[in-house]
Amino acid sequence: GAVVSQHPSWVICKSGTSVKIECRSLDFQATTMFWYRQFPKQSLMLMATSNEGSKATYEQGVEKDKFLINHASLTLSTLTVTSAHPEDSSFYICSASPGQRGAFFGQGTRLTVV
Amino acid sequence: AQTVTQSQPEMSVQEAETVTLSCTYDTSESDYYLFWYKQPPSRQMILVIRQEAYKQQNATENRFSVNFQKAAKSFSLKISDSQLGDAAMYFCASTNFNAGGTSYGKLTFGQGTILTVHP
Numbered sequence: 001g002a003v004v005s006q007h008p009s010w011v012i013c014k015s016g017t018s019v020k021i022e023c024r025s026l027d028f029q030a031t032t033m034f035w036y037r038q039f040p041k042q043s044l045m046l047m048a049t050s051n052e053g054s055k056a057t058y059e060q061g062v063e064k065d066k067f068l069i070n071h072a073s074l075t076l077s078t079l080t081v082t083s084a085h086p087e088d089s090s091f092y093i094c095s096a097s098p099g100q101r102g103a104f105f106g107q108g109t110r111l112t113v114v
Numbered sequence: 115a116q117t118v119t120q121s122q123p124e125m126s127v128q129e130a131e132t133v134t135l136s137c138t139y140d141t142s143e144s145d146y147y148l149f150w151y152k153q154p155p156s157r158q159m160i161l162v163i164r165q166e167a168y169k170q171q172n173a174t175e176n177r178f179s180v181n182f183q184k185a186a187k188s189f190s191l192k193i194s195d196s197q198l199g200d201a202a203m204y205f206c207a208s209t210n211f212n213a214g215g216t217s218y219g220k221l222t223f224g225q226g227t228i229l230t231v232h233p
Contacts, residue, residue: 034219038157043205043223091157097219102149103209105159 002098003027006106013084013113021079021109023050023094029074030096034103035067038091047092050077084113116141116208120224127196128232134181135191135227137206146210148182149221150191154202162204165189193229201231 003026013019023033031052036044048069049057056069066088068080077096081088093108117140127133139148150162165173165182173180177194193200206224 030219032219034221041203041226041228043226044159044221046220049220093157093159095159095219095221102147102161102164103219103221104161105151108157108159110157 002101002104004094004096004104004106006094006109008109009107010110011112013111015085015113016083018080018082019084019111021081021092021094021111023077023079023096023106025075025096025098028096028098030077030098031074033071033077033094033096035069035077035079036093036095038093038108040091044093050079081111084111086113089113116143116146116210116222118206118208118222118224120204120206120227122227123225124228124230126230126232127193129196129198131196132192132194133196133229135193135204135206135229137189137191137224139187139189139206139208139222141187141208141210143210146208148180148189149207149209150178150180150189151205151207152200152202153205153226154199159205163191196231198231198233201229203228 005024007022033050035047038044047062050069050071052071058064071077094106095103097103119138146167148165152160163175179192181190203226207221
């Protein structure tokens with residue numbers, strides 16, 4: 001149990017376009033999901049907390065207009081990178097928690113903006 | 115606020131040997147959880163082991179065990195009989211206990227330790 005699925009695994013987009021990444025909890029409901037960004041050989045940096053039915057909570061320094069988060073159901077959160085630029089290229093990972101067992105992560109999405 | 119520190123950027127071990135990865139943390143909370151995650155080259159984050167702060171007994175999962183020293187705020191991971199498949203980046207992480215349960219997933223991560231396993 002506790003499977004989190006993230007899609008797509010990788011995406012290449014042109015500068016100025018928008019990209020949507022989906023995060024699904026497959027066998028549990030998640031009122032809260034989390035989005036992280038990770039650069040090569042570095043730790044995960046929390047970007048925002050996605051709250052079902054309400055606005056996301058963004059960490060300091062994260063542009064909310066650049067990274068739009070929607071959590072429309074108890075099993076799905078989406079992250080949209082708007083007007084993407086090469087500096088947005090990174091590895092994005094989502095997570096969700098079924099409770100005290102800990103957090104479980106999606107497979108991650110490698111975004112390349114050209 | 116919580117902080118997690120991993121002071122070993124890289125470690126190496128011979129296959130079948132034992133290695134210990136260090137982690138220290140700081141928190142003002144009385145109830146919290148500690149975790150070790152493994153991130154292999156595929157970059158999928160895999161939960162290795164977890165420890166509940168109110169439990170004194172050290173957690174164990176097969177070849178993986180922890181040495182939890184609450185007073186010293188230390189949480190090290192021991193890997194016994196190391197295997198080639200153990201090669202990965204390992205992250206120590208913490209989260210607060212929350213009565214509503216929504217904060218279990220909000221993790222504070224250490225910097226990570228890259229583990230190399232030599233055949």
